Amino acid sequence: MADNGHTPHIVVDASVDGVSVPPEHIKDGKIILNISESAAHNLKLANDAVSFRARFGGVPFDVWVPSGSILGIYARETGQGMIFSHDSVGTETVQGAEDAETPRSRPHLRVVK
Numbered sequence: 001m002a003d004n005g006h007t008p009h010i011v012v013d014a015s016v017d018g019v020s021v022p023p024e025h026i027k028d029g030k031i032i033l034n035i036s037e038s039a040a041h042n043l044k045l046a047n048d049a050v051s052f053r054a055r056f057g058g059v060p061f062d063v064w065v066p067s068g069s070i071l072g073i074y075a076r077e078t079g080q081g082m083i084f085s086h087d088s089v090g091t092e093t094v095q096g097a098e099d100a101e102t103p104r105s106r107p108h109l110r111v112v113k
Helices: none
Strands: 008-013 030-034 041-045 049-056 059-066 070-075 081-084 091-094
Antiparallel strands (some): 008 030, 008 070
16 A cells, blocks of 8 residues: 555454553544554564554554454555455455445456556
């Protein structure tokens, strides 16, 4: 996303054990985090967790998000991204809120010129 000039955001289930985010920014048990280079300092994307340091209301905070708590990732500018299914192995593609629940049976590729 960042390579295309978009701002990546992750949606996190803040109720999962091990999530460390500012509690005052949690809404309905979830938090949306900007993980762009300008917002997430010392960003580390590992198999088990995502961690970085960010400012929330001007106050620095060390964020720790276990991979199992990440519900999805999307580009702020377009709203397109992926919702991660925790019930099955696959994922779903998001084209906006109206069709976020449409699962894809198999991936497909298309040549774009």
